[in-house]
Amino acid sequence: MKSRQNFCLELDWNLLKIFYGIVGANGVSSAANVLWRKQSTLSLALQRLEKQLGKTLCHRGPAGFELTDEGRILYECVSEVYAKFDRIPDNLDNASRDLRGRLRLCTISNFIDAKFDKLLVAYSTLCPLVELQIKVAPWETISRAVLRNEIDVGITAVHTKYKELRYEFLTREVHLVYCGKRHHLFGTSVGSVEALSDEPLILTGADEPDTLAHYRLRHGLGKRIAASTPNLEEAKRLAVLGLGICLLPERMAAVDVKKGTLHPLTPKSLGTGCDIYAISNKHAPKRLVTEIFMEEVGRRLKRTEQILPDEKAETS
The missing domain is CATH 1.10.10.10 (Winged helix-like DNA-binding domain superfamily/Winged helix DNA-binding domain)
Structure with missing residues (x-):
């Protein structure tokens, strides 16, 4: 031997x-x-x-x-x-239940997604002793915060993919143009986005992803700016008041549409959207709280490409 x-x-x-x-x-x-x-x-x-x-x-x-x-x-x-x-899988499951610490999560404002909600519940069940620390920031600052290890996981739209970061697709956030009940176009639907180019626009400023900015500029929206705010909730409030039209996430506007205080001027076929990702730093010091979260994202939320016809034209 x-x-x-x-x-x-x-x-x-x-x-x-x-x-x-x-x-x-x-x-x-x-x-x-x-x-x-x-x-x-x-x-x-x-x-x-x-x-x-x-x-x-x-x-x-x-x-x-x-x-x-x-x-x-x-x-x-x-x-x-x-x-x-x-016994390894069972032992690992038990280890996650005993895991303590803090997961620093940063997300774009007013992000509404049922699958993401289920993900948070699943993670809390897997790691009940881990504290979720969640803050909100403009989309363009989140990737940089992950790169600097200021946060563990970012939930954001992505313009440029960095090789240092890990990206897990979450969902596609659809945006439509809305107006409030006092607006003269309330209750109507346009045949082209260009038909809204002369309408005063409520601009979301720093919280506007590049895909939305390209869509807005391509269709001539915003020739007249009625108001600007980096806060989506405030932008929605101004739209409800009838100060102008506004590009808003469909899920965020759903409650107000149901109440009759907001109305979509563009059908989904003329809408746009942006892909939302969970991102983490590949080269950050290994933390089990982060690894378990990202693995749960990958396991539960497999990417399905759903590019709207208008987006295909935009990226071609």
Whole structure:
């Protein structure tokens, strides 16, 4: 047998897996069918293992397959290892439940998404002792804050993807042009966005992602600025008051549309939108609170490309 020093490092663990499968199938011939391997390949692997250990592990012949004393000892050891490996997922789950600390999360303002809400609930269930520290910031500052390790996870629209950051798609946020009940266009729908170019616009300033700025400028919106604010909630309030038209997230405006205080002037076919991502820093010091959150995002929220026809034209 090899020297006990560095034994684990030098041992070929794949040979142990094959040995475990052969014993479980009670022979090389049966194991070939179970493991989808050639019988000759399994026999060779068994011989290599015996050579590495310097022991005969089994006898094969007309009487059948039978383990030697050394083979039985090895099988018991390998079985214990398999049992411990099987417990790894449960142990990791229990570790997350005992995890303590703080997850620093920064999100764009008024981000409304049912899937994201479920994600927060799922994370809180997985890590009930972790404190969620959530703050709101303009979209363009969030990526830089993640790069500087000022926050652990950012929820934001993305203009430029940095190689240092990890991106997990969350959802597509659809934006439409809205007006309040006092506006002269309330209750109508336009056939083109350009038809609204002369209407006074409520501008969201620093909280306006690039995709929305490109959409607005391409269609001539904002020739006249009625008001500007970096706060989406304030922009919506001004639109409700009838001061002008405003580009707002569809989910954010839904309650006011239902109440009859806001009305979408553009149908979805003329709307625009931006992709929202969860982002983290690949090179930040490893923190389990962050890793578990991002893994939960990747597991629950698989990206589905849903580019609106208008967006296809915009990016072409």
